[in-house]
Amino acid sequence: MLRGYRFARPFKFQGTSLKGSAPAAVATNTILFVGLFIIASATLSSFWVQTSNFQIGSSTNQTIVVSDKFKKTPKSVEFPLNCSIGNNANQTQTCPANYPTTFSNTDELDPSPNPLCPDYFRFIHQDLMPWKRTGITRDMVENAKKTAHFRLVIVKGKVYVEKYKQSIQTRDVFTIWGILQLLRRYPGRLPDLEFMFDCDDQPVIRSRDYHGLNSTRVPPLFRYCGDRWTKDIVFPDWSFWGWNEINIKPWEGFLKDVKKGNQRIKWMDREPYAYWKGNPFVSDTRKDLLKCNVSGTQDWNARLFIQDWILESQQGFKQSNVADQCTHRYKIYIEGYAWSVSEKYILACDSVTLLVKPKYYDFFTRGLQPVHHYWPVRHENKCRSIKFAVDWGNNHKQKVTPLSNLLSILFAQAIGKAASNFIQEELKMDYVYDYMFHLLNEYAKLLRFEPRIPKGTTHLCSESIACPADESPKKSMIESLVKSPSASDPCTMPPPYEPRALAKLYRRNINSITQANAASGMAVHDDCKLRFKELKAKRSYRFILFKIEQQQIVVDKLGEPSESYDDFTSSFPADECRYAVYDFDFTTEENCQKSKIFFIAWSPDSSKVRMKMVYASSKDRFKRELDGISFELQATDPSEMSLDIVKGRAC
Numbered sequence: 001m002l003r004g005y006r007f008a009r010p011f012k013f014q015g016t017s018l019k020g021s022a023p024a025a026v027a028t029n030t031i032l033f034v035g036l037f038i039i040a041s042a043t044l045s046s047f048w049v050q051t052s053n054f055q056i057g058s059s060t061n062q063t064i065v066v067s068d069k070f071k072k073t074p075k076s077v078e079f080p081l082n083c084s085i086g087n088n089a090n091q092t093q094t095c096p097a098n099y100p101t102t103f104s105n106t107d108e109l110d111p112s113p114n115p116l117c118p119d120y121f122r123f124i125h126q127d128l129m130p131w132k133r134t135g136i137t138r139d140m141v142e143n144a145k146k147t148a149h150f151r152l153v154i155v156k157g158k159v160y161v162e163k164y165k166q167s168i169q170t171r172d173v174f175t176i177w178g179i180l181q182l183l184r185r186y187p188g189r190l191p192d193l194e195f196m197f198d199c200d201d202q203p204v205i206r207s208r209d210y211h212g213l214n215s216t217r218v219p220p221l222f223r224y225c226g227d228r229w230t231k232d233i234v235f236p237d238w239s240f241w242g243w244n245e246i247n248i249k250p251w252e253g254f255l256k257d258v259k260k261g262n263q264r265i266k267w268m269d270r271e272p273y274a275y276w277k278g279n280p281f282v283s284d285t286r287k288d289l290l291k292c293n294v295s296g297t298q299d300w301n302a303r304l305f306i307q308d309w310i311l312e313s314q315q316g317f318k319q320s321n322v323a324d325q326c327t328h329r330y331k332i333y334i335e336g337y338a339w340s341v342s343e344k345y346i347l348a349c350d351s352v353t354l355l356v357k358p359k360y361y362d363f364f365t366r367g368l369q370p371v372h373h374y375w376p377v378r379h380e381n382k383c384r385s386i387k388f389a390v391d392w393g394n395n396h397k398q399k400v401t402p403l404s405n406l407l408s409i410l411f412a413q414a415i416g417k418a419a420s421n422f423i424q425e426e427l428k429m430d431y432v433y434d435y436m437f438h439l440l441n442e443y444a445k446l447l448r449f450e451p452r453i454p455k456g457t458t459h460l461c462s463e464s465i466a467c468p469a470d471e472s473p474k475k476s477m478i479e480s481l482v483k484s485p486s487a488s489d490p491c492t493m494p495p496p497y498e499p500r501a502l503a504k505l506y507r508r509n510i511n512s513i514t515q516a517n518a519a520s521g522m523a524v525h526d527d528c529k530l531r532f533k534e535l536k537a538k539r540s541y542r543f544i545l546f547k548i549e550q551q552q553i554v555v556d557k558l559g560e561p562s563e564s565y566d567d568f569t570s571s572f573p574a575d576e577c578r579y580a581v582y583d584f585d586f587t588t589e590e591n592c593q594k595s596k597i598f599f600i601a602w603s604p605d606s607s608k609v610r611m612k613m614v615y616a617s618s619k620d621r622f623k624r625e626l627d628g629i630s631f632e633l634q635a636t637d638p639s640e641m642s643l644d645i646v647k648g649r650a651c
Contacts, residue, residue: 077484077485078483078484079096079098079099079184079483079484080481080483081462081463081466081467081478081481082096082098082463083463083466083467094463094464095459095460095461095463095464096461096463099184099187099461100187100188100485101156101157101158101183101187101188102157102187102188112488114488114489114490114491114492115491115492116491116492116494117431117434117435117438117490117491117492117493117494118364118367118426118427118431118491119367119494120363120364120365120366120367120426121434121435121438121491121493121494122494122495122496122497123234123363123366123367124435124438124439124442124493125442125495125496125497126496126497126502127226127233127234127439128233128442128443128446130210130218130231131218131220131446132446133216134216135446135447135448136220136443136446136447136448136449137448137449138448138449139217140217140218140219140220141194141195141196141219141220143217143219144195144196144205144219144220144221145164145196146219147198147200147204147221148164148196148197148198148221149163149164149165149166149167149171149172149197149198149199149200150162150163150164150172150176150196150197150199151164151194151195151196151197151454151457152176152179152194152195152197153193153194153451153452153453153454153457154183154190154191154192154193154194154440154451155192155451155452155453156192157183157187157188157190158459158461159176159179159180159183159459159460159461160453160454160457160458160459160460161176161457161458161460162454162456162457162458163458167199167200168199168200169243169245170238170244170245170473171199171237171238172197172199172238173238173465173473174238174239174241174242174243174473174476175197175199175235175237175238176460176465177241177462177465177466177477177480178236178238178240178241178436178480179436180460180461180462180465181241181433181462181480181481181482182433182436182437182440182482184462184481184482184483184484184485185433185482185485185486186433186437186485186486186490187485189437189490190437190440190441190444191441191444192444192450192451193440193443193444193447193451194447194451194452195220195222195443196219196220196221196222197221197222197223197235198221198222198223198232199223199224199238200223201224201225201337201338201339202225202337202338202360203223203225203226203227203230203231203232203338203360204221204223204230204232205218205219205221205230205231205232206229206230206231207229207230207231208229210231218231220233220443221233222234222235223235224236224237224238224339224341224362225338225339225360225361225362226360226361226362227359227360227361233439233443234361234362234363235363235436235439236362236363236432236435236436237341237362239251239341240429240432240480241476241477241480242473242475242476242477242479242480243341243476244472244473244475244476246309246312246313246317247317247321248322249476249479250476250479250480251429251432251480252428252429252480253479254322254323254345254348255348255423255424255428255429257323258322258323258326258345258348258349258420259424260323261323261324261326261349262326262349262350262420265326265327267329267350267351267412267413267416268409268413270326270327270328270329270351271303271327271328271329272301272328272329272390272394273301273302273303273328273329273330273390274301274302274303274328274330274331274332274354274386274389274390275302275303275304275305275325275327275328275330275331275332275351276289276302276303276304276305276331276332276334277304277305277306277307277325278306278307278334278336278340278342279306279307279309279336280306282336282337283335283336283337285334285335285356285379286334286336288382289304289332289334289356289382290304291382291383292304292382292383292386292387300383300384300386300387301330301386301387301390301391302332302383302386302387302390303328304332322342322345325349326348326349326350326351328351329351329352329390329393329394329412329416330351330352330353330354330386330389330390330393331346331349331351331352331353331354332346332353332354332355332356332377332386333346333347333353333354333355333356333358333374334356335356335358335359335360338359338360339358339360339361339362343355343362343365344364344423344427347368347373347374347419347420347422347423348419348420348423348424349416349419349420350416350417350419350420351416352374352375352389352393352412352415352416352419353373353374353375353415353416353419354374354375354377354385354386354389355370355374355375355376355377356377356378356379356382357376357377357378357379357513363435364426364427364435367422367426368419368422369508369509369512370509370512370513370516371415371512371513371515371516372415372418372512373415373418373419373422374415374419375389375415375516376512376513376516376517377389378517378520378551380523380551381520381523381551384520384523385517385520388520388621389520392412393409393411393412394409394412395409430491431491433490434490434491437490438490438493442493462477462481465477466478466481514610515610515613517551518610518613518614518617518618520617522548522551522552522553522614522618522621522622523551523552523553524552524553524622524625525552525553525554525555527554527555528544528546528553528554528555528622528625528626529625529626531544531555531558532544532581532626532628535581535583535597536583536597536628539561539583540561541558541559541560541561541583542559542560542561542562542563542567542568542582542583543558543559543563543568543571543580543581543582543583544557544558544559544580544581545557545559545571545572545578545579545580546578546579546580546622547576547577547578547579548577548611548614548615548618553579553618553622556578557571559571565582565584565643565646568580568582569638569641572602572604572638573604574604574606575604575606575607576604576607576611577601577602577603577604577607577611577612577614577615578600578602578615579599579600579601579602579615579619579622580599580600580602581597581598581599581600581626581629582597582598582600582646583595583597584596584597584598584646584650586647586650586651588651589651594650596630596631596650597628597629597630598629598630598631598632598633598646598649598650599623599626599629599631599632599633600632600633600634600635600641601615601616601619601632601633601634601635602635602641603615603616603634603635603636604636604637605636605637630650631649631650633645633646633649
């Protein structure tokens, strides 16, 4: 969504030349309501009462005694950019010697207990799992060079870079800039290390290529995203330090702006639609999303706009300030060519994020919980799924009680608030740096060789990148500059997931997504409507049974006109749910011959609870597709749809 244009002038490091080539039944209704009520209650609880997911050690009421020497706030010494060293026409910018490369004065550290890192830090252990047994050899690192944009080496607290090719825009520059700020934040706290970084979008280290004898030769390659089929090591993306090509400011400043924006426009005062703006031409799934836009014949509750970055740049980016785009109650996130950096900006908005099923993940999104932080949208049926979510959240088109109406509105607001709280509290810049710190430290522990400075590399520091930079990138760099070492230690790294705990997490997320998708209703196959019209107009069938199969409602059985009511009732499976319509002939008390079509929702007690919820949540939407239904029966056993009951309802 925020994949910018590519005509920006390549950024060049000043210093040693770096050469390279150019380029995610009442009983059933009661079950459904209770299920959604439980989910809503859990989400609302976290909305009203913010609590930590984990606690270690003593009770929070324990008094901690701090010695007198720590009662004063530790004094920080600032080290601003020094662009005066070697900065004339005949000299290249050199690195100042006054910024510390070690941190030995532990007396100046804040003695407060370190907070436990957010839960998504635990995936650092998962990402490094391929090398847990073998370690990382130099040959492995060299094999990662095939697609890398640069090699980065840290030796004795200094950074050296060997560049291989130009990245898209200034991704490589701001990624390296971010690492330099990490070293300014925690000087001397990172061990010597060496790694390769690929700045492109899609992960490339395919798991299927590293089985058998190759299983011990996985190249450790860093990049911005991963997926379930690859082993790339996920690292924070460049935009945390600014994306000057599309006028996005560094993350810390954005968080302040979006927080003010959220306070300025409350959720109930926002446009009651789902909003998306971006480039649809980078993927088929985005092109498909455009079909959900409002038209003269259909309103899917979506307001979709195509972003023209070239025109936007010519107009000074007046319409693309992401902090000013929190004007709708719902915002859509959908991947493009791969993962998109737009996800974090959308989640920050207090709006309900409607997240189209993703293929990729970045470093923090594995900490998001479906139905708590976002509402999942089915990729194969986006429009219907989006419309349901907006209708349900707004709750203005549904026949509901005041209590359920209030719950739906609060539930929707709670999802949006949970996401923005996550972004403000668990993805603040302190944690971005701490994630980098722990990832690189854990990575360095796996190295089975001594990092060295290759010939032809460039020694880089903040001055050598920022001082010669053009006005726009330089502005972002100055704004994101770490001016002094941190007065506190990084957060405490959580332990790795136990296999059972990780499997439980995945199951919980899948179940939440399944229930949310079920609640949005199933697609209806065209054959269902065609056969119903034939029953209604031509009386071609006595009855039709329908079932849910592969995320849509399809015809299960057609009853011939000569078949009886007993034939009809015996067609229902004993332990599976079904829908059905029956063309019922009867004689009135006035001896008039009439017929009525009635609908049955069959949900036997022995059927699976999940399927009961799926059928119950899809029923009303399906019935609206069948024009001409006289009445409905909901049955959990044959006695609830006996012929006497049918006659009583018909007459």
